[in-house]
Amino acid sequence: MSTDNNRLYESMGDKVLRYVTLLMAILVVILMIWIGWQMFSSSQESIQHFGWAFITSRVWDPVHHIFGALPFIYGTIVTSVVALIIAAPIGISVAIFLNEMAPSTIRKVVAFLVELLAAIPSVVYGLWGIFVLAPVLRQSVEPWLTKWFGFIPWFKGAPVGFDMFGGGIILAIMILPTITSISREVMAAVPTAHREAALALGATKWEMIRLSVLSYSKSGILGSIMLGLGRALGETMAVTMVIGNMPKISSSLFSSAYSMAAVIANEFTEATYSLYLSSCIEIGLILFGITLLLNIFARLLVWSVARGPKGGHLV
Amino acid sequence: MGQSLSIRQLEAWYGTNQTLKGINMEIAANQVTAIIGPSGCGKSTFVRCINRMHETLPGSKVKGEIILNGESIYGQDPVSLRKTVGMVFQKPNPFPSMTIFENVVAGVKLNGMRNRQNLQTIAEKSLRMAALWDEVKDRLNYSGMSLSGGQQQRLCIARALAVEPSVLLMDEPASALDPIATMRIEELVGQLKSEYTIVIVTHNMQQAARIADTTAFFLNGELVEHGPTSEIFTNPRDKRTEDYITGRFG
Amino acid sequence: MINTRRNFVNKLMLGLFSVATFVALVPLFALLGYVIKNGITSLNLDFFTKLPAVMGMSGGGMANAIAGTLILIAIASIIGIPIGILVAIYLTEYDRYSWLSTTVRFTTDVLTGIPSIIIGIVVSMAIVAKTKHFSAFAGGVSLAVIMIPLVIRSTEEMLKLVPHAIREAGYALGISQRRIILNIVLPTAAKGIITGAMLAVARVSGETAPLLFTALGNQYWTHSLFKDPIASLPVQIYTYATSPYDEWHRQAWAGSLVLIAIILCLNLIARFAFRSRSN
Known part of the structure; x- marks a missing residue:
C-alpha cells in the first residue's frame, strides 16, 4: 500500500511540474501579448486626439498640448542608419576574421573582447560619449569632414559634437557585437563540405569565403544586420546622452536632434497630464511596432539558416 | 526470483513504420533468452516494449x-513496471552528475528511500552482484564517469x-566494449540468471551461443523461430534462420 | 597573370578583415582606458560607504546606489531565473516539437529584441501607476522581464546537451519524470545553466532605461522595497553624467568603473569558474 501511495504522490508531482512549466511557457507568450496590449491601450488617448497627424507633425509642445512625433522618428532612423553603415561592414568583417581566419587562441581572445563590448552598459557608453567622443568629434573629426566633404548637405553646419553623427557612432559601437555574434552563428552553420568544395576547385581563401560562406549565409547575415538595427532603434541611454535632445529635423548630421527612446526617457516621468503621457506612450508604441516587426522578420531569416524552429534532435 | 513473460500478438509502430508484426513468445523465468537478428529487425523495439520504454518515443504505438x-x-x-523490469543499454550511461555510490542507489533513492544505512547495504549488494565491488569499493565517491567503459557498464547493471x-x-550491453570487458559481462549474465529472468539483445551470434538458454531469431519485425539455443544454432527449423546463422545475410 | 590578380585580391580582402577587427577593438580600449583612468582617481573608501553629498558639494559616495543595484539584481534574479529555467524545462523535457513550443521559442527570441525602455513603460504602468510608488520591486520586475528570455535560451541550450540516454536510464529505473528532470537532468546541466544565468544577471545589471520609470533613483537609503524609490549605479551614473558639476562627473566615472568591474566579474566567474571545472 505504501508503495501505491508513494506512486500516487509521485504521479501527482509529475503532473504539478509539467503543468507549472507549461503555465510558465504560456506566460511568456501572454507577457509578449500583454506588453503590446498595454502599449496600445495606453496610447489610445493620443491616437484618438491626433490620428495619423501624430506621425507627420513636427511640433512637440507640451505647454500647448500639441504633440507630433516626426522629429523623434527622424532622429532615431538617421542615427540608426549611420550606425548600420559603420557597423555592418566592420561587424561582418570581424565575424569572417574570427570564423575563417584567426588561429584559435586569437579567436578566443578577440571573441571575448567583442563580447565585452556588448557587456558594457549603455550608460557608460553615454558617459564616454559626453566627455570623450563628443569633444573629439567637435574639435577634429567634424571640422575635417566639413572642410573636405562640406558640399554634401550631411556634413554641413557648425560642429557641436552632440549630434546625430555622434549618436550614430556610439550606436555603431554598441550594435557591432550583435552583428558579429549572429553572423558568426550563421557562418558556423555552413557545412565544412561547402568550404572544401571551393578549396578543392583551387579557390583562394577569399574566393572560398565569398563563394561558400557568404553566399550560403547571406540571408542569415541580413538577419544579423536587422537585429543590429533593432537594437540601435531601441537603444536609449547612450543616444539620450549624446544626441543633443533637440526636436528638430535637419539634413546635416552635425545637428542636434532627438530620438524616440530619448524623449520617452526624458519626459515619461514628467508628463503631468494624461494626453502628454499618452503621447509619450504612443511614441513607445511606434518604437515597439517597428522593433517587433524587424525582430520577427530578422529571426525568421536567422532561423531559416542557423537554428531552425525545431528544438533540435533527440539523441 | 525471476518471473516469466508471455507475449501475445505484440505489434509496434514507429511513426508509420511497423517495427513489430504480431509477436507471440514465451519467456521462461530464470533463464537467459537471447534475441538475435539483423539490424532493423525489431529486436531492440521488442525489449523496449517489455518495460514500456518504446511508448516514450514520440510517434510510437503499441498493440x-x-x-x-x-x-x-x-x-x-x-x-x-520499470522497477520490476530493469534495463541495461547499449552504451554505458551512468549519470554524469553523480558519484559511483549515488549512481548505484539512484533508482531506490529517487523512489523515496532515504535511510543511509539501507542505501549502503543496497549499494554494496548490487555492486557485488555486478562483480564491480572489489574494483570500486575504495572510490565510491568518485564520479561514475571516471570508470572505464566496461566498469561503467557493470555500474549500470548494478x-x-x-x-x-x-x-x-539488456540491449546489446557489450557492443560498445572491448573483448575482455565483454567477457566479464557475459560471465556476469551467467551468474545473474539464478536471480533474474534475462532477455538479452545481441548482434553477436557467438555471444548468444555462449550465454543463452534459449534464442529467438527476429527478421523484419517477425519472430521467425524461438527455441533452445543449441537447436537454433545446430538444427534450425526455418530456412531463414539457417541462412542468417550461417552468415548468408545480415 | 590572372593568378597574381587573384592573389592580390585575396590578400587585400583578408587584410581588410584583419584591419576591421582591429578597428572594432579600438573603441573598447579607448573606453576602458578612460573609465579606468578617470575612475581610479575618484575612487576612495567614501565612495563605497557614504551617501551622495549635497548637490554640487564635494565628497560623498555611492553606497546606496551600489547596494540598490545589488538589491535590484537580487529581486530580478529571484523572479527571472526560476521562470526562465521552468520554461526551458518545458521546451526541452515535455514538448520539443509542437506548435506551442515553437511559438514560445519564437516569442522568446522576439522578446529579447524589444527595447528595454518599452519594458520600463509597461512595468511602470502596471506596478508604479497601480501602487502609486516607485519601488525596488517595480525595478526588479522590469529587469526580470529582460532576464527571462535570456535565461530561457541559455538554459534550453544546456538542457539540449544532456544526452537522451541519461533520461532513458532514469526511465528504465522506474524513476518518475519529475525526479529525472530535477535530480538527474538539471544537475547534469547545472554548470551551464549557472553560467547562462550569471551572464543574464551581468547583462541586466547595467540596464538603465527601464529603471528610470520604475526604481527611479534616490539620494538616500531606501527603507521599503515596495514603497520607496531606490538608487542604482546606472541611474546614478546617468544623473551625475548629465549634471553640470565636475565633482559629480568624477563620481560618474568612479561609478562606471565599479559597475563595469561588477559586470566583468560576473562574466569571468561565469565563463571560467563554471565552464571548465571537471570532476
Missing part, C-alpha cells in the same frame, strides 16, 4: 499483450539490480 507473472503490463503504471527487478533487459 497486443504482454503478461508478466500472470498480470498484463499494460494494465500497470509504466513507472512502477544500478539496474539495485531496484530489485525480477526481469533484466
